Amino acid sequence: MTEITAPKSPVTAEQFADEIREQLKYTQGVTPEQATAADVYVAASKAVRNHLADSWFKTQSDMVNGDTKAVGYLSAEFLMGKQLENALLNAGLTDQFDSAVEALGFQPKDIVDAEYEPGLGNGGLGRLAACFIDSLASLGVPAFGYGIQYKYGIFKQKFDENGKQVETPDYWLSNEEPWGHIDYNRDQKVSFGGEVVEENGKKVWKPAWSVRAVPVDYLVPGYKSQRVNTLRLWTAKSYDEFDLLAFNRSEYLDAVKPQVKAENISKILYPEDSTKVGKELRLEQQYFFVSASLHDAIRVFYPGEAKPDLTTFPNKITFQLNDTHPVIGIPELMRILIDEYDYDWDTAWGITQKTFNYTCHTLLPEALEVWPSSLIGELLPRHLEIIEKINAQFEAELKDKGVADETVEKMRIYTGDSVRMAYLATYGGSHVNGVAELHSQLLKDVTLKDFSDAYPDKFTNVTNGVTPRRFVKLANPGLSDLITEGLGTDKWISDLELLQGLVPLAQDDEFVKKFAAVKQANKHSFVGFAKDHYGIDIDENTMFNTMVKRLHEYKRQSLKILAVISRYAGIKNGTIAADDVLPRTVFFGAKAAPGYYLAKMTIQLINNVSRVVNNDPDVKGKLAVHMLPNYNIEMAQNLIPATELDEQISQAGKEASGTGNMKFALNGALTVGTLDGANVEIRERVGAENFFLFGMDVNEVEAQYANGYDPAKYYEADPRLKQAIDLVADGTFSNGDRNAYAPLVSDWLTKDWFMTLADFSSYANIQAQIEELYTHPLDWNRKAILNVANSGFFSSDRSIEDYLERIWKTGPLA
Numbered sequence: 001m002t003e004i005t006a007p008k009s010p011v012t013a014e015q016f017a018d019e020i021r022e023q024l025k026y027t028q029g030v031t032p033e034q035a036t037a038a039d040v041y042v043a044a045s046k047a048v049r050n051h052l053a054d055s056w057f058k059t060q061s062d063m064v065n066g067d068t069k070a071v072g073y074l075s076a077e078f079l080m081g082k083q084l085e086n087a088l089l090n091a092g093l094t095d096q097f098d099s100a101v102e103a104l105g106f107q108p109k110d111i112v113d114a115e116y117e118p119g120l121g122n123g124g125l126g127r128l129a130a131c132f133i134d135s136l137a138s139l140g141v142p143a144f145g146y147g148i149q150y151k152y153g154i155f156k157q158k159f160d161e162n163g164k165q166v167e168t169p170d171y172w173l174s175n176e177e178p179w180g181h182i183d184y185n186r187d188q189k190v191s192f193g194g195e196v197v198e199e200n201g202k203k204v205w206k207p208a209w210s211v212r213a214v215p216v217d218y219l220v221p222g223y224k225s226q227r228v229n230t231l232r233l234w235t236a237k238s239y240d241e242f243d244l245l246a247f248n249r250s251e252y253l254d255a256v257k258p259q260v261k262a263e264n265i266s267k268i269l270y271p272e273d274s275t276k277v278g279k280e281l282r283l284e285q286q287y288f289f290v291s292a293s294l295h296d297a298i299r300v301f302y303p304g305e306a307k308p309d310l311t312t313f314p315n316k317i318t319f320q321l322n323d324t325h326p327v328i329g330i331p332e333l334m335r336i337l338i339d340e341y342d343y344d345w346d347t348a349w350g351i352t353q354k355t356f357n358y359t360c361h362t363l364l365p366e367a368l369e370v371w372p373s374s375l376i377g378e379l380l381p382r383h384l385e386i387i388e389k390i391n392a393q394f395e396a397e398l399k400d401k402g403v404a405d406e407t408v409e410k411m412r413i414y415t416g417d418s419v420r421m422a423y424l425a426t427y428g429g430s431h432v433n434g435v436a437e438l439h440s441q442l443l444k445d446v447t448l449k450d451f452s453d454a455y456p457d458k459f460t461n462v463t464n465g466v467t468p469r470r471f472v473k474l475a476n477p478g479l480s481d482l483i484t485e486g487l488g489t490d491k492w493i494s495d496l497e498l499l500q501g502l503v504p505l506a507q508d509d510e511f512v513k514k515f516a517a518v519k520q521a522n523k524h525s526f527v528g529f530a531k532d533h534y535g536i537d538i539d540e541n542t543m544f545n546t547m548v549k550r551l552h553e554y555k556r557q558s559l560k561i562l563a564v565i566s567r568y569a570g571i572k573n574g575t576i577a578a579d580d581v582l583p584r585t586v587f588f589g590a591k592a593a594p595g596y597y598l599a600k601m602t603i604q605l606i607n608n609v610s611r612v613v614n615n616d617p618d619v620k621g622k623l624a625v626h627m628l629p630n631y632n633i634e635m636a637q638n639l640i641p642a643t644e645l646d647e648q649i650s651q652a653g654k655e656a657s658g659t660g661n662m663k664f665a666l667n668g669a670l671t672v673g674t675l676d677g678a679n680v681e682i683r684e685r686v687g688a689e690n691f692f693l694f695g696m697d698v699n700e701v702e703a704q705y706a707n708g709y710d711p712a713k714y715y716e717a718d719p720r721l722k723q724a725i726d727l728v729a730d731g732t733f734s735n736g737d738r739n740a741y742a743p744l745v746s747d748w749l750t751k752d753w754f755m756t757l758a759d760f761s762s763y764a765n766i767q768a769q770i771e772e773l774y775t776h777p778l779d780w781n782r783k784a785i786l787n788v789a790n791s792g793f794f795s796s797d798r799s800i801e802d803y804l805e806r807i808w809k810t811g812p813l814a
């Protein structure tokens, strides 16, 4: 990692306290005596931001003046989590902050907790983007994250009295937000609609309406790197003030219509995750942020140049397309080059193809975006023409390569009716990557097979990672101190492979006991967190068993809840002997897309199983189930370090990677999981004997599909499964109402697309092995330590290094 000296200004705790006081007085307008925790949070955040400013300016000028290529990470989502604690850590100001706020009469934790978590992402894809920009800055690589500053983030989840998910809006900007800096002077115009005409032999787009894209800049400090990058999130503003004539006619709603239409673009994050969405507003959002970002990059790298030499553009910046959401950037860059800067098609294509790379984050066909041509034609008529031409060129190229006509037909980017964004991205960029070995292999073998046959060199893998700063150092201070003690250094925070040095300590009983004590302390603090946040009582002397992630059928929360029901029934009817029952607390956390019927019903079922189980004296002290509302980054940071057994139980071949799996392993949980996504690599690294594997692998799943899968067969074959499903069907978890879960039960018995039933027996059987090990705490904790020690590979720093080497071909600033 590059060490860069200056311009960081060291500060004492006293000076930092004065800076906070100053912010309170002169920007907040309160005296230190009047200040609340929320005031101090805002003041301290602004003080930290001020400390980062010089490094930020220096990073920008080094980037523009140096010859290191920058990275532009184009992503519709950045799920950042709370900022203050992370910024303090990375800026090296944690100790000063702690003393300063104490001097002001506050507890540091209360100040940090006063921050409202920004939820500008749905799940894995958005959180990965946040980990990546942390790692880019920490490695000293100049980078921009480009996205949207949604006014409303991912919905807040509550449960009604029947256990159903209720979504409430997340207006995260309702209080002062000290991190984003709105920059009205670096706005961009983004246009839509209208028509394309020919003028002097040139195509000219005459748009019908435009919005003003205004950047809101967030500083992204690297950990001990002295580099501060930029996360630039665009907000949409109207060019039209309200229509005074309409207003005077008392047509109040009409008067503000244009303004509302423009500002709607950045109003709300689509709450879908790996599910189908195809809405006009979403395409508007995508084009809005991508067009603004490309123009912004040209402005940044060719300041003041009216006729810049854009053939050098790919040497200045490489754009990573975070899934298909920003793929409209490919025709947009073509349009900019041809229409705005007069390049010919071939030159423009050369530049464009060199500029972009595409990461695919899914294996679900329905999550690969396909837009109706009619919609693109209406909203972006010039782009549709360009896409048609790209497609024609592509088909010709394939034919030249000798690809068979029927294969060319299957590969078309533009079918006449629709545009396949994943295909456009694959052809329009230099590289395509999946996010774990297995996923990248399946992309080549199945999802994008024809493309991989035609362009084998484009395809590569970059296994995901997570930032050790947020997910170990901040989330798990107890474990962090123990690791530092064990290794004799804290360098692991920026070089996570050093965790390997813990391997021998897994044989040192004293170390193992300390490790176990840290886990117990984390469980204890989670009990307090859960009491404060959810009002629930948890027994910390039970095994903490967690499944947190988005709710999706392929992730198979159903499998977990059916196993819980089976266990409940087994304890109640004595098939599981009382002495054999290992006390467990099962935690679920999951948001379902608001329109995803079966996913929402699964949440309702979990809540009602929880109600019945937790109130049944027969299982008291043996089994408890909690569906924790509103799973978010804060909950992850508290629950993951307290977890002993993690569930990664998706159907093999469906989870692209998973990143929760990495967070749990790094925090010393053991995993029960299938051979799916990055589980495969985690198991390889931590050792098969330290991972609870069950279920079918990809080939077995494929064979089942091919042979005509029949779930009912499995229902009949395993009495535990039959009993669990019967209890759902007979009203046990719905106050006797046999219809409540009928759609879910019927889906299990007749369709079960993700083969929950087929994997049930294997999953239920492995529980005995898990529990046996748990009754030997030293052995369990040895394995947990080996999980930590061998998971250094799953740092997002390593992922970024792989991107630099395999795709971006650039590196840190000098």
Ligand code: OAK
Residues within 6 Å of the ligand: 123, 124, 125, 126, 128, 272, 273, 274, 275, 323, 361, 362, 367, 435, 464, 655, 656, 657, 658, 659, 677
């Ligand atoms: C969201 C929308 C469309 C396509 C994919 C996603 C998504 O969130 N995918 C997830 O990305 C993560 C980061 O790569 C992976 O770890 C998850 O497996 C994947 O589901």
